[in-house]
Amino acid sequence: MLAESGKLDRRELTRALLADRGELAVIAGLGAPCWDITAVGDHKLNLPLWGGMGAAAMIGLGLAQAQPTRPVLVLTGDGEMLMGIGSLATIAVKKPKNLSIVVQDNEHYGETGMQETATKYGVDLVAMAKGAGFTKTMFVTKPEEVPALRAAIHAGEGPFFAVAKIDAGSKKLVLPPRDGSIIQNRMREAILGEAAVHQL
C-alpha cells in the first residue's frame, strides 16, 4: 500500500476503505478522489463531484442528517477541504454520528499542475477539526493504521475526521459518469427506492 516515496498509495488506500462497504454512501470531493472511488469500482452509492469545490463535507452533512442510520463517508483532498474549512465548525456543532470525513492529503492541488497547498507548509487539518470540536480523529501515515481507519468509518460514533498522508503521484484517470443528474438520481434510488423518481 506504500508508494516509492514511503507514503500511502491513494488508490490502494481508497480500495481498502471501500472494501465490503455495505450501506456506505460516499461523497467524493472534486478531482482525484472521484477518480479513485471510480477506479476501485463505480457504485450507485457514490457521488463523485465534478464541481462545487468546498462542498463535499457539507453535502455529507445534509445526507447524514437525512439518513441518520446510514454511514456516510466524505472522501476528499486537502485543497477541497481547505476551501470548505468552515464546514468543520458547522458539522462539529451538529454532531452527526454517521458522518466521517477522510482527507487524502498529498499537499498539492493535483488537477491544476501540482501547486502546493497550505498543508505542505504545516497547516494541520486534524488540529483544525479538533479545534472545531471533533472528538474522534485520526492522522494516518502507515498501512497498518488503515484497518482502524476503515473501522472508524463504519463505527457510527462520529462525527469522525481523519487525514491520511498520501503519495503525490497521479494515477490513471478513471472517470465517473459526467451527467450529474444520473449520479444524483442513482444514489437517490439506491437509498429511497423507486419512490425517489416519483413525485414526493
Next chain:
Amino acid sequence: MDADAIDKAPDAAAAWPDQIYDLLKKHEIRQVCLVPDAGHSQLIKRCLADNEIIVTTLTTEEEGIALMQGAWLGGHKAVLLMQSSGVGNCINMLSLSHIHRCPMPMLVTMRGDFGEFNPAQIPMGNATQAVLEAMGTLVKRADTPEDVAPTVDATIRMAFNTFRPTATLIGQRVIGAKTFGKD
C-alpha cells in the same frame, strides 16, 4: 429586537413570518439551513422550536447550497434562509443545482434595497437578483406583506417540481429599514 441592533426585524405583529413557517410544514421541509438575518428572526425561532425540522446554522451561505444537495440525496427537502449579502457567497456553489438538477429553494431577506441606511449593504443588495439570475435561479420578489406567502409557496413548488434553484426576495419595504434616528 434590541433597539441598538443594526439589522431591522419585522414588526412583531407581522403575519408573514408565521405564514412562511406554515408553508415549510405544508411542503414537508425537513432541513432548514441559515446564516441568521434579523428579517428571518421570527421564522428561525419557529423552526428551532420544531423537533421535526433540523436547523443547521452555517458559517457561510454557500455551505447551505451544499447541504441542500446532501439533504436531497437522502430524501429530505431543505430550504436556505439568508440575507441578500449572503447570496454573493453562494455564486459558484449554485452550479451544484444545475450539475445534478437538485431542488434548491432560497428565501432571501433584502438589505440595501429600499430606504437602506448602511452604505455597505447597497452593492450586494442591488446585485442580488442579477447574481441569482446569472446562475440560473428563478427569482420572484415580494414587496408587500400580502405577497410574501404566495411568493414563497411558488418558490418552494417550482424548486421541487422542476428541479432547480429558486428564490423569493423579501423586499426591504416589507421588513422595514432601520435609520438609527437619522430620518
